[in-house]
Amino acid sequence: MKKVIGVLAAAASVTVLSVGATAGTLDDIRAKGFLQCGVSTGVPGFGFTDDAGNWQGFDPAVCQAVAAAVFGDSSKVKYTPTTGKTRFEALKSGEIDMLARNTTWTFSRDVDLGLTFVGVNYYDGQGFIGRKSLGISSAKELDGASICIQTGTTTELNLADYFRINGISYEPVPIETNEEARTNYVADRCDVYTTDASGLAATRSTFEDPDAHVIFPEIISKEPLGPLVRQGDDQWADVVRWTLNVMINAEEYGVSSANVDELRGGSDNPEINRMLGSEGNLNEMIGLDKDWAYNIIKQVGNYGEVFERFLGVNTPIGLERGLNALYTDGGLLYAPPMR
Amino acid sequence: MSLAEAHAGSGFTISKLWTEKRYRSVLFQLIALALLVALVFFIVNNTIANLQALGVSYGFGFLSQPANYDINQRLIEYDSTMTHGRAAIVGLLNTLLVAVSGIILATLLGFTFGVLRLSNNWVVSRLVYVFVEVTRNVPVLLQILLWHGTILNLPTVKNAFSFFSQTFFLSNRGLTVPGPVPEPGFQVVPIVFLAAVIGAIVFTRWAKRVQDETGRVYPVFLINIVGIIGLTVLAFLVTGKPLSWEIAEMGRFNLSGGVTLRPEFIALWLALSFYTAAFIAEVVRAGIQSVSRGQTEAAYSLGLRPGRTTRMVIIPQAMRVIVPPLTSQYLNLTKNSSLAIAIGYMDITATLGGITLNQTGQAMEAVMLLMAVYLSFSLFTSLFMNWYNHRTKLVER
Numbered sequence: 001m002k003k004v005i006g007v008l009a010a011a012a013s014v015t016v017l018s019v020g021a022t023a024g025t026l027d028d029i030r031a032k033g034f035l036q037c038g039v040s041t042g043v044p045g046f047g048f049t050d051d052a053g054n055w056q057g058f059d060p061a062v063c064q065a066v067a068a069a070v071f072g073d074s075s076k077v078k079y080t081p082t083t084g085k086t087r088f089e090a091l092k093s094g095e096i097d098m099l100a101r102n103t104t105w106t107f108s109r110d111v112d113l114g115l116t117f118v119g120v121n122y123y124d125g126q127g128f129i130g131r132k133s134l135g136i137s138s139a140k141e142l143d144g145a146s147i148c149i150q151t152g153t154t155t156e157l158n159l160a161d162y163f164r165i166n167g168i169s170y171e172p173v174p175i176e177t178n179e180e181a182r183t184n185y186v187a188d189r190c191d192v193y194t195t196d197a198s199g200l201a202a203t204r205s206t207f208e209d210p211d212a213h214v215i216f217p218e219i220i221s222k223e224p225l226g227p228l229v230r231q232g233d234d235q236w237a238d239v240v241r242w243t244l245n246v247m248i249n250a251e252e253y254g255v256s257s258a259n260v261d262e263l264r265g266g267s268d269n270p271e272i273n274r275m276l277g278s279e280g281n282l283n284e285m286i287g288l289d290k291d292w293a294y295n296i297i298k299q300v301g302n303y304g305e306v307f308e309r310f311l312g313v314n315t316p317i318g319l320e321r322g323l324n325a326l327y328t329d330g331g332l333l334y335a336p337p338m339r
Numbered sequence: 340m341s342l343a344e345a346h347a348g349s350g351f352t353i354s355k356l357w358t359e360k361r362y363r364s365v366l367f368q369l370i371a372l373a374l375l376v377a378l379v380f381f382i383v384n385n386t387i388a389n390l391q392a393l394g395v396s397y398g399f400g401f402l403s404q405p406a407n408y409d410i411n412q413r414l415i416e417y418d419s420t421m422t423h424g425r426a427a428i429v430g431l432l433n434t435l436l437v438a439v440s441g442i443i444l445a446t447l448l449g450f451t452f453g454v455l456r457l458s459n460n461w462v463v464s465r466l467v468y469v470f471v472e473v474t475r476n477v478p479v480l481l482q483i484l485l486w487h488g489t490i491l492n493l494p495t496v497k498n499a500f501s502f503f504s505q506t507f508f509l510s511n512r513g514l515t516v517p518g519p520v521p522e523p524g525f526q527v528v529p530i531v532f533l534a535a536v537i538g539a540i541v542f543t544r545w546a547k548r549v550q551d552e553t554g555r556v557y558p559v560f561l562i563n564i565v566g567i568i569g570l571t572v573l574a575f576l577v578t579g580k581p582l583s584w585e586i587a588e589m590g591r592f593n594l595s596g597g598v599t600l601r602p603e604f605i606a607l608w609l610a611l612s613f614y615t616a617a618f619i620a621e622v623v624r625a626g627i628q629s630v631s632r633g634q635t636e637a638a639y640s641l642g643l644r645p646g647r648t649t650r651m652v653i654i655p656q657a658m659r660v661i662v663p664p665l666t667s668q669y670l671n672l673t674k675n676s677s678l679a680i681a682i683g684y685m686d687i688t689a690t691l692g693g694i695t696l697n698q699t700g701q702a703m704e705a706v707m708l709l710m711a712v713y714l715s716f717s718l719f720t721s722l723f724m725n726w727y728n729h730r731t732k733l734v735e736r
Contacts, residue, residue, distance in 0.1 A: 084697060085693065085696070085697055088700060088702075089702055108699075108700070109700070112700060113700040114390075134592075142592075143591070144590050144591060144592050144593055144595060145591075145592040145593065146512060146592065146593060151683070151689070151693055151694055151697075153697075156408045156409070156694065157407045157408055157698065159409075160407055160408050160409045160419035161407070161419075163409075164419060164420075170409075171411050171593065172408075172409045172410070172411050173411065173683060174411075174683040174685065174689065174694075175683050176680060176681065176683065180683075183491070184491065187491040187492065187511060188495040188496075188511065189491055189511055189512060189602065191592045191593075232392070
């Protein structure tokens with residue numbers, strides 16, 4: 001009997017705690033001393049483990065930037081790999097503090113699932129890759145083809161819509177992970193593979209003969225990918241949102257990890273001074289150290305640096321900036337001002 | 340007065356709740372039950388409160404929303420404009436398909452291997468022994484992946500193996516066979532078939548009664564088989580062979596027409612069947628060995644021939660030992676079919692518990708429905724096997 005009561009008491013305390021945890025995420029993170037960040041199970045360039053077993057990539061960099069802002073140390077992050085299926089539950093249940101995992105911002109996810117998207121760190125769209133030997137140049141010629149899809153994503157919905165609109169048929173071949181999809185595609189189980197265009201480029205870079213495969217020109221959907229947090233803690237959402245904005249603004253103002261030490265003492269540009277803390281009190285408003293933005297840029301880099309490090313034309317992924325260039329360069333990246 | 344005195348010893352007072360053993364045990368059971376109810380109530384309440392605090396909607400309304408995704412293997416009509424509920428049913432039927440075909444194949448293979456394992460031929464019995472030990476000791480998930488990987492390494496669809504003068508095709512996109520196309524008048528054939536089956540049942544009962552009364556034995560099995568097949572074929576010929584076959588042709592990307600067994604289905608079906616067959620083989624061997632040698636000798640001394648001894652003396656007794664563990668194997672196979680997710684076979688775990696769950700975010704509701712589905716499969720199988728077990732068990736007098 002004592003055992004039963006003990007179990008009851010434990011269950012009660014656990015569930016009560018989990019209710020309490022929805023507010024004050026920032027304080028909880030400070031108390032435990034690290035940020036628990038949800039990432040993918042592995043997409044080249046976007047999130048992968050390096051030779052030493054540490055998570056690296058375009059998405060983990062956001063986690064590292066948040067850790068730099070909160071603790072002044074970008075290494076204070078623990079990672080939880082999540083699949084397309086487990087990611088939202090992990091976030092909602094409080095297992096992770098934030099999710100940075102090529103996740104598309106959609107209405108129902110934002111409104112109905114109890115999540116808050118804090119911004120967009122990559123503007124993507126769904127595309128197709130196929131063998132050049134198929135001799136086709138457009139997705140509209142795919143009538144009757146077998147198509148590999150990663151399930152549990154927005155991808156299969158876009159695909160169904162696209163083929164319905166164009167009145168053509170296909171055989172969906174649903175696959176659980178990107179790696180499995182690659183295996184099936186390489187074995188010619190399916191004629192084409194569809195996922196976000198960035199993912200296609202990343203996957204193509206791992207093929208034996210990348211030049212034998214072509215990415216079709218059609219982009220059939222809007223896929224704004226970005227980091228997200230649990231709904232209901234605005235202070236924490238602000239911290240993650242403005243960490244991302246600092247990275248984007250830093251690129252726009254020309255602040256990089258190379259020159260941030262020099263600019264920290266003060267410069268002619270009041271925007272930079274407010275961001276780096278030599279003027280004003282933005283840090284007090286958001287409840288972080290005076291050096292929060294400095295730490296982000298110094299330890300992780302501005303948006304452009306991170307992009308070039310993991311995805312840019314000099315990496316095996318070889319992505320152009322395209323839509324992800326600053327608005328001043330004809331792209332979509334536009335962060336609100338630091339004032 | 341004397342009546343009251345006689346009952347005084349068994350009268351109930353509050354203090355007896357903890358001084359007397361029988362009342363005490365009832366009291367403790369009541370307390371345990373109350374705590375359990377309170378715990379369940381607390382968990383449900385707490386969950387609802389938490390979901391409300393998060394602003395998450397809950398309920399089963401999502402089942403009537405459009406699903407917006409396609410499913411490759413559909414036993415009923417389905418397209419992406421239909422509801423999540425319909426998609427769940429498509430998945431459910433796919434689960435049933437692989438479970439039922441798996442149970443049939445596993446039973447056939449299992450009984451064959453089980454009997455061969457007892458063969459006097461040393462090589463045969465050793466070979467089966469090795470097969471059984473290897474198969475049942477390798478996790479079934481690995482076997483599914485192995486079968487799937489093997490099929491993926493078959494030739495591509497453009498270089499498919501073809502058999503029977505270009506009517507059957509085997510490639511890494513599955514096995515394509517000609518599809519039957521019924522023409523007017525065909526409906527007579529299944530009706531005749533059903534009538535023949537009913538006739539066979541009636542004949543079997545009649546033959547049994549005659550045997551009980553007079554001892555006269557008819558070759559019931561042979562007559563039934565000939566009757567059912569013969570009448571059906573006759574009906575088919577009389578109506579003028581109203582069935583044509585649609586043969587698959589190579590299109591731009593895929594074979595079109597015919598019926599295709601997808602690699603995912605084949606891999607899952609074979610893996611589950613062989614894995615479960617290994618267990619069934621051991622169950623069958625144990626069942627046969629449990630019938631003592633004396634039974635055979637007694638049957639021989641009564642003048643029964645070996646075939647009849649096996650059929651009427653050994654097997655009925657062995658079945659009593661075989662059926663209960665066989666039930667567990669059937670249940671395992673059904674539940675293991677949820678591993679389909681590993682290779683992308685669209686069973687109910689992949690539709691309701693996969694895509695639907697993901698698109699709607701209604702994780703709790705979807706998982707609860709899934710649990711209910713597998714539970715009812717299992718209970719139904721148990722019910723059937725219990726009924727069968729009841730029928731075949733020893734009648735004790």
